[in-house]
C-alpha cells in the first residue's frame with residue numbers, strides 16, 4: 001500500500017473535555033490522490049510549535065469520507081504532543097504520513113452467521129467508528145460496547161448508534177452498566193463470533209481473556225510507542241509467535257493468538 | 265551547479281549525504297518517500313552473523329530534542345541478508361553500505377567475509393560502538409587494544425572500503441580514530457549514540473527495558489560536531505560526520521568541521537524526505553557562495 005506525506009487542512013475542530021475531533025481535508029490543489037485507507041490504520045502527525053515534542057505522534061484514523069477527501073482524527077490530550085495537535089485551529093494545517101499499519105481484518109464467512117462486537121475503551125473507540133462503517137457497508141450489523149470513566153467522557157455516541165446497537169459501561173456508574181466493559185451483561189447474553197478491541201492495555205487484555213476462554217476470534221489494536229511508524233527503526237516491536245515484529249507494519253492490529261505473552 | 269561528489273577511500277559517492285544505520289531500514293522502507301538516486305548512500309541496519317531478536321520492548325524513550333533507543337541489533341543474520349534482502353536492494357541506485365556488528369572478533373570477521381562476496385556492496389561500516397548489546401558492540405570501540413584487534417582481523421578478510429564507526433562514550437575519541445587508521449581502515453564515521461537513561465517518575469521505573477540506551481537526535485549535534493572536528497585534525501583518512509543532523513545547515517557544520525560526508529539518523533523519522541532535502545540544500549549553499557565543489561569546504565573553518 002503506497003504511503004504519502006502531505007499537509008492536510010484542518011477544516012473543523014470540536015473539543016469535549018480532553019478529547020478533540022479534528023476534521024482534516026486533503027486539498028484538491030495538492031494534486032494528490034486520496035489514499036485507500038483501511039479501518040485500524042493510523043497516521044503519523046508532525047507536531048509543529050511544540051519544542052518538547054521531537055517525534056511525530058501516531059493517531060488512528062477515526063473516520064474517512066472519500067467523496068469529501070476527509071480524514072477524521074479523535075485525539076485525547078495525553079501530553080504536550082497531543083495537546084498541540086488538539087489545539088490546532090481550523091484553517092491551520094497538519095502534516096501527516098499516511099496510511100500506516102495493517103488494519104483490522106474483515107470477517108470471512110457468511111454474513112448472517114457472524115455476530116460481531118466492537119469493544120472500545122476511552123479514545124480507543126476512535127478506529128471503531130470507521131471499522132463499523134466498513135462492516136455495515138459489507139452487510140454486517142455490528143454491536144458496539146464502549147467503556148469510559150463517566151458519561152461525560154463519551155465523545156459522540158450517536159455516530160455509533162447510527163451503525164449498530166450501542167452498549168455502555170462507566171466506572172462511576174453515571175450511565176450504562178457500572179464497571180468495566182467486561183462487566184457488561186451483553187457479553188454473557190450473546191454469542192459473538194468475532195470481537196475487535198481497542199483501548200487501554202488492561203482493558204484489551206481482559207477482553208482477550210474473555211475471548212480466549214470462549215475460543216472467539218479476537219483482534220486488538222496495540223499502541224506501542226513508535227519513532228518512525230514506517231518500519232525502519234524497530235522501536236515498536238511486539239513479541240509474537242513469529243518473534244519480535246514491528247507494530248507499525250505487522251500491526252497495530254494483532255490477532256490475540258499471535259500475542260505470546262497474552263495467552264495466560 | 266557545484267559538484268557534490270565526494271570520496272571515501274576508493275568509494276566515490278554521488279553526494280555527501282548518507283542515511284545512518286538503524287534509522288533507514290534497508291532503504292526499502294523509504295521507497296515511497298525518497299528518490300534513492302538523489303542520495304549519497306544508505307547504511308543498512310546493523311547485521312550480525314547469527315539472527316538476533318534484539319531487546320525487549322520498551323525500546324524507545326523520547327527526550328528533549330532527541331530520543332533514546334535500545335533496539336539491540338535485531339536482524340535476521342548475515343545469511344538472511346544475503347539470500348533475502350540483498351536481491352531486493354542490490355539494484356537501488358545509490359551506494360549500499362552494510363553495518364556489521366558482532367559479539368566476538370570471529371563474529372565480525374565471518375560477517376564481514378560474507379558481505380565481501382556481494383558484488384553490489386562497495387563498503388562496510390564496522391560498528392564497534394553499539395551501546396545496546398551485552399557483549400561486543402561498544403565494548404570493542406571503547407578500548408584501543410580490542411578496537412585494534414577487531415579492525416585488524418576484519419581488514420585481513422575484507423578487501424573493499426572499510427569504515428569504522430566510533431563510539432562517543434570515551435574520554436578521547438581521537439585515540440580510537442588513530443587506532444582505526446593504523447589498522448588500515450579507509451575511513452571513520454562518528455558518532456554512534458551517546459549512552460543515556462530516562463526514568464518514568466510515576467512508575468519509578470526506567471523507561472527502557474535495558475535501563476540505559478543510546479541517545480540520538482538534534483540534542484547530540486554540538487557534541488558530535490566537536491568530536492568530528494577533533495578527529496578530522498587527528499587522522500588523515502576521511503571522517504564521516506553523524507549526530508543530530510536535520511537540515512543542510514547542520515550538515516554543513518559537520519563538513520566545515522572536517523567531515524567528508526555526513527549521515528542522517530533520527531531526523532528521517534520526523535521527515536522521511538529529509539536526506540534528499542539536505543543534499544539539495546548543500547548544493548544551493550555552494551552555488552550561492554560561488555564554491556565549485558563540496559570538497560573545497562571540508563574542514564574550511566576560519567579560526
Ligand SMILES: Cc1cc2nc3c(=O)[nH]c(=O)nc-3n(C[C@H](O)[C@H](O)[C@H](O)COP(=O)(O)OP(=O)(O)OC[C@H]3O[C@@H](n4cnc5c(N)ncnc54)[C@H](O)[C@@H]3O)c2cc1C
Pocket residue numbers: 042053057058059060061074075076077078079080081082083123126127222223224225226252
Ligand atoms: C497506532 C497508534 C494509534 C493511536 N491512536 C490514537 C488515537 O486515535 N487517539 C489518541 O488520542 N491517541 C492515539 N494513540 C496514542 C497517542 O499516540 C499518544 O497518546 C501520544 O503519542 C502521546 O503523545 P503526547 O506528546 O501527547 O504525550 P507524551 O508526553 O508523549 O506522553 C504522555 C503520557 O502518556 C504516556 N504515553 C505516551 N505514548 C504512549 C503510548 N504509545 N503507549 C502508552 N503510553 C504512552 C507517556 O508515558 C506519558 O505518561 C495511538 C498510538 C498508537 C501507537
Ligand SMILES: Cc1cc2nc3c(=O)[nH]c(=O)nc-3n(C[C@H](O)[C@H](O)[C@H](O)COP(=O)(O)O)c2cc1C
Pocket residue numbers: 233234235284285286287309310311333335337363391394429455456457479480481482484506507508509527528529530531
Ligand atoms: C533506532 C536507532 C537504531 C540504530 N541502530 C544502529 C545500528 O544498528 N548500527 C549503528 O551503527 N548505529 C545505529 N544507530 C545509530 C545511528 O546510526 C546514528 O549513529 C545515531 O543515531 C546518531 O545520529 P542521529 O542523531 O542523526 O540519529 C541507531 C540509531 C537509532 C535512533
Ligand code: FES
Pocket residue numbers: 225226227228229230231232233234235236237246247248249
Ligand atoms: S516505529 Fe519504527 S519500526 Fe515501528
